[in-house]
Amino acid sequence: MGSRASTLLRDEEIEEIKKETGFSHSQITRLYSRFTSLDKGENGTLREDQVNFRGFMRTLAHFRPIEDNEKSKDQNGPEPLNSRSNKLHFAFRLYDLDKDDKISRDELLQVLRMMVGVNISDEQLGSIADRTIQEADQDGDSAISFTEFVKVLEKVDVEQKMSIRFLH
């Protein structure tokens, strides 16, 4: 299966992905075989949302663990996809459903509702959401902007939580 995967993925594509995401050659081929096994419809995309392989890799690149040597090199290049800031950005976008760069109370409620069992009433959930916003909100707009989001999570070890080790 490995050989089949690499013939479908051209070498220059692999190089591009490597540059963009920072994965190694073998990781990319392995993830490609994973991608093809997920893509049962065999149309080069996952689901109807049209996630193609590049998008797939880009998303996964956010989850690469931060390596020490990356911090030092390439200060003037574009920020690598798995930097802390980009990881946080990814998480922020998961909350921010309407993509207005703010997490509103409603969006927070939706996410909370998904994470929580059915025993919690909406009033309780509402007050939890209010509290969450209150803790983060600094400019008083009852919504969480990206900077406020970052500030709340400054003590949380995001690099560790949002990283998985990819097989080589």
Add this chain to the structure above:
Amino acid sequence: SSAAMGTSTPSQPAPPFPDERLDIFTVDYNYVQIPYEVTLWILLASLAKIGFHLYYKLPSVVPESCLLILVGLLLGGIIFGAEEKSPPVMKSDVFFLYLLPPIVLDAGYFMPTRLFFENFGTIFWYAVVGTLWNSVGIGLSLFGICQIEIFGLTDITLLQSLLFGSLISAVDPVAVLAVFENIHVNEQLYILVFGESLLNDAITVVLYNLFKTFCQMHTIETIDIFAGIAKFFVVGIGGVLIGIFLGFVAAFTTRFTHKIRVIEPLFVFLYSYLSYITAEMFHLSGIMAITACAMTMNKYVEENVSQKSYTTIKYFMKMLSSVSETLIFIFMGVSTVGKNHEWNWAFVSFTLLFCLIWRALGVFVLTQIINMFRTIPLTFKDQFIIAYGGLRGAICFSLVFLLPVAVIPRKKLFITATIVVIFFTVFIQGITIRPLVEFLDVKRSNKKQPAVSEEIYNRFFDHVKTGIEDVCGHWGHNFWKDKFKKFDNKFLRRLLIRENQPKSSIVSLYKKLEIKHAIEMAESGMISTVPSSASLNDYEENIVRPLSPDEMNNMREILTKNLYQIRHRTMSYNRHSLAADSSEKQAKEILIRRRHSLRESVKKTHSLNRNRPAITKTTRFLSLPKDTKLPEKLRIRNKKSFRVGDDSSDSELEAPTTVLNLKPRARNILQDQRHQQPQQQFRMELRNEVNGDHEGRGDHREAAYETHASRGYRQPLLSRPRFGTLSEENVTEDVRSARPTPPPRLVRWASDAERHNNKSENQTY
């Protein structure tokens, strides 16, 4: 005549029996003695367990093992006092042949294999080198103590003290399980201590037999020492091989048991016990054999047996191991009382001291070495818990009773010392480990969590990470693990697993739900619209006010109790309960809600543009527990009516009868809409459903999911106070108003169903 009888003795007159009157009522205790006593002991043990849990606080402070020993002591005292002789000592072969295997089987079957193999190097290191270190250390230092004349121990030779050292240094899986049960240390730590206690059996067996034989030999040659080392490999690897072999045979057997499901659980138990006693027959390590067998079996058997058999296996295993453990501890208590003791202050106290010192030293030194090879080094706290968790228990106890008195003249001294060590570890260490764990934990976390939001975000990140891991198919860091999985998929699974069919409770839940909806539709023909929860959220401008500490605590408590746990790939081992329950329930909840929200979204898109051809989605519920397997294509089109109260009923649905009842009603309703074609298909698919159920497992099960004949709407699955149950009056109104619209959907959907039915049957999840 005698010739006919075939006897050559001359016939003798029958000896006269004394005349007895006919007895109306007799007591023949001798006839039932053995089973009677066994039953009484087991009954007593179980009643004692009930007694402990009556006072709810007790098990959390004092581990059950301590209480059971106390009960045993009490009993032993009673028996001793009543009969003036030593109470029955737990015979070692009863322990090794009957009481120990169920516990190890239970532990091996539910062992979190992923974690175990990730830490295998460390575990192996601790088990082998650690036990060696302990044995030799304790043996040598005790010998040194014995040389001191005032203690009166000079007749103990070096070999004897080495023998004693080897049996006293064995960390006991039973005791470890019993104590670590309640304290809930993190998985990694638990697996290190527990894995060590399992694997050190190989070393213990070898050393014990080695030194025992050496004690009896007059001269020891170097060849014997090499033989001893070779024996270790034979014992360990041989045991594991036997276990794996029989595990594969068991998996293979279960491949063919689908006609006789009732005795499926029996195979699991028989094969694993067989592996144990076969290993014991060759004097290999039975514990390692049964562990290997259980771990091998688990993967494949789980997929071959039916759901009910699987539950039976789990419960029965837990029951057996629980009973065994209880009996072991009670017997330990009973056997302590008696005349088997010889007290010598020096020996006993130094034994205890050396056990503790050598254990601590050993863990410390070994960890320094192994940390160089580990990806995540072990901290001091981990080391402390590992050292402190090295509990001794029934294995040492039985081994010391097995010592031949001829070889070891001072056996009673050894017995006393062993019992003291065991009691110390079980009682003192067992009781204090919990507060120690909490104490150390408090020190460790230096950042408090003042924010509710942090907790939410943390959990959110965990969920996201788990989801991405799913997408990547990320299972472990190991190249070898990957290779093994490939080999496994290509050869082993094909050989050992009957069909790759999903069979889990989630699947049966879906079945139930579909049937319920179909019934409801047939019975009441109701269609109702329920507004989506989002639109009902009318949030006024909430002025955010500071919360009191009480409210904060309240909030935090709510969150900790109700936030969904991240799905763990490996279930943590728990002696007393089957870990799957809460997460299964949670998974079901998540699934139902997800399905509902997908339906809502489909409904929205559907109502927006009617003319779009129906896209059937492939919904893969990736964020599910490991053992839920769903058919690939679930048809989600219309919302269903669903009275909230029904959700709690978990009764086993008699599927065949309900479905049969459905058919005539369904036909009526469908005929109303003047569609013969989908009706045929509907009935056909129902028939498949019925057939499938009769077989217990059907290839047509996937068709069953497409019987979405119902046209009701499902209520969002939120808490009951907010959305009450649907009342009949509202419903019927909507039925009348909405009647014209359903038919087109039904037609299109039915034909879709047919089209996709073929496709889905060729693909497996």
